[in-house]
Amino acid sequence: MTRRPVAYAVLLLMVAGIGCRHWSASSSALKPTAAGTAIVLSSGDKQMGATGTVLPSPLVVQVNDDQGTAVTGALVEFQGPAGVRFDPAAVLTDSSGQATTNVRLGTIAGRDLVSATTPGKAHPATVQVAEIALGYQQQLGSILADQFCNRCHDPESSAQRVSNYDNLAVKPHAFSDGGTLNKMSDADLLSVIQHGGPALSRSALMPPYGKTLSPADMQAIIAYIRVVSDPPYSPAGTVYGK
């Protein structure tokens, strides 16, 4: 009988031990040598990739101090929605104050909001960026858009692919132009793709693709337009009251 409290104590210690070990393993083994006050994005935001794949370029953020100079050796931890993985998930900034990680997208298609946090001196500083995960339909849309649409709709020009955007008397909307395209319903977008600009009394410079693309292809392009739109698109569907 007298041993029971002792047994309880041992059990409690064991549980605590396991818990602590778990805790210490999850906390970072990295020892920061400095701390900054601000964190800014360097490169690697707004990238696109298929769900579950690694983004083509790494995500790079920079930690600065009060004066805006880069801080070396500050801890940066990356976090994202469930399924998004970082390699590495925590890193110390390099000699130019930058922390670099490779992002593997999660399994849910859509906008993945990813954050990079540095503990900072007084309070943590965070920067949030959006990456875009493409499901099957959006990815198909992005391939078709590259084949048929982006030569005019994407104003970005490169030596390999010269954009036709500047040559058009009526400028087409970039697919990321959420300000305009979010106001159009899926049916509107479909009829413009299918029957050309004049279907909605818009420019005849947009030709009809209804005889060239299958209905599934056109839906895929619409899905792609929705996922890249900035500001993000939210369908005006049923409003669910609690």
Place this chain on the structure above:
Amino acid sequence: MKTVKQFLSSIWRALFGDTMRAFGIVSGLLLICLAIAPTKDHFSEWHHYQNGYLSLIHDRGDAISLRRKFQPGIQQIWLPELGVVDRCATCHEGLKEASLADVTMQPLRKHPVIPHPIDRYGCVICHRGQGPATTVQEAHYSERAGDDPVLPARYIESGCGQCHQNELTGTPQLNNGRKMLAQYGCVSCHLIKTPDGITMKSTDVPPSLEHIADKTTREWIYTWIKNPQAYAVSATMPNYKLSDADASDISAYLMSSSTPQAGDVDATVIPLAKNADPSAGPSLYGESFCATCHAVQNDAGNLVGGNVGPELTRIGNKAKPAWLQAWIENPHTYNSATLMPHYRLTPQQVATLTSFLMNKTDSDYGTNVHLTAATPAAVARGKKLVATLGCAACHTINGVNKPDNFAPELSRVGSKPLAQLIFLPGMEHTLPSYIAGKIKQPQAFGPGLKMPQFTLTDEQRDALTTALLALDERSQTMPDKLRVHSVEPTTYEPAGQAGKLMADLNCLSCHRINGHGSDMAPDLSLEGSSVQSQWLDNFLKNPNTLRPALTRRMPRFNLSDADRKTLTDYMMVVYQSPTIDLDKAPPAVNPPAMVEHGRQLYYSRYACQSCHIIDTKVDKGYIGPTLTQVGSRLTPAWIYAWLKNPQELRPGTMEPNQNISDDDARAMTAYLMTLKGSGKQEGKQ
């Protein structure tokens, strides 16, 4: 001891001493046993998830319709033809509900849009996992022999590849992986028989080493095989991690087994005149469009140029001048299977280009390589190494035969049982992680393994793994009617005198004709129906790009008038479309009213100026070919057929089928045929 015995017997008597009491107790036990199954069922995982689903839809606006469609109990999809039994929808209740698009919580999410209905294809066919299982652990993560855990999302396209042997637009990763299997020489060692019954062949044929001593030095071979990527970052040859002694002996054998090739050794290097123009080399390199196929690293370290031929950044470190000169003069002499065309350059041009390329050296490359003279023992050891490492699987080497079944067959690697795999410590025990790991660091899996180290990015490794996972048992055994077959490339070769000329010029290295060739340049299968012979002759004389937005890549081959005529006549007669209806198209000359009507249609109704240029002062469209001279380039029948349906003549072209009526198409053809673009107008522009 005695007390225990007494205690037990007293209990026995208390329970079963009386018949009635014993009967009652046994009945009670029986009832309890009977209740176990329903109770277990009630507390089962899937019941828990179904309740979760019901409470999720409870508060939604369309709760009533969702609840009506909800089916309680185990949900099973059975597809005997595909060998699919799966009960995934038991927990994944919301799969087919479009209105649940905003739900992100598993297992209740809606399935993303895919081309196949779930009822007819099931889940495990793409996702793998144990279909009949009814617990989360067993369905998703089981690692027992013969079981198949759920596939990570990044390999999901392998599911498509089981049935679709053709190239699908929506599966870039799978397409890329399949291409890499052929391009990186995987299939030179591993036999892969696709479910179509085609034995995969390597698309990148590495050079023959029969005459290697003509081409380069033993020191270069040594440095190259030690680390191919140090010579050319884009090299596809893997790193064999050879020791110095092994590399030295292999280089000794390759040099000693090489036989001289007529034309290489007897070429005398043409010296360049001392006052030669230093810009002549770069400009000839540019004019000949060498960069269409060959890349060179620029000062910033980026590769500029194509990847059809080898990278030329350090070609001066590798090639012997006499060989390079003979090669540029006519590459077919050294290698009859090369993709490089015979340029017909003048001796002076050959000398200029040779000396330009020989200056492309890296003074740091291959320094401090001092090989001892080759002894017969070293040569013999080198030969043995060449045979063991399987060099002859890719390269033709004198004295060593191409090995058969050098590496395991991979036709069903996507179903390799876990029990047959050896995992590295710390590795996840699944087939995809094994395949990816094996590609990443093949030699870590045990000493003496022959598979070399390839230089690949994560993305490329994922693509290869996806393509290999698609080669599974189901893909090989499914009924043939369920397969979508690949388009097998033909072995078409142009015939006769023109055929010989086209082989010499290697037209099929860039163009495709009747299903054979490459996709870099336009398909020429219908060229005879499309263009006018005078234009074709002029184009071969002085090729130019038709599209302002594209860089010209077609070289000028310095063809003689007779050769040009042979080519033009052959293409005009042989490459005709069987479907173009000559009677429907308007004649080449038409009444002015019709031409004017066509002009109006062109500019207003069909707004062709968004992509094409006719009036260079007003029109700005960049994408399509410039049409200023289209009337002297294309035939009226082709223009008419193209306007009616461009996709039929060139599948995948950007120009849409605008559903143009016959009359409109005839009027626009009449207008376009008037655009002859005389030289005078060109001069003004």
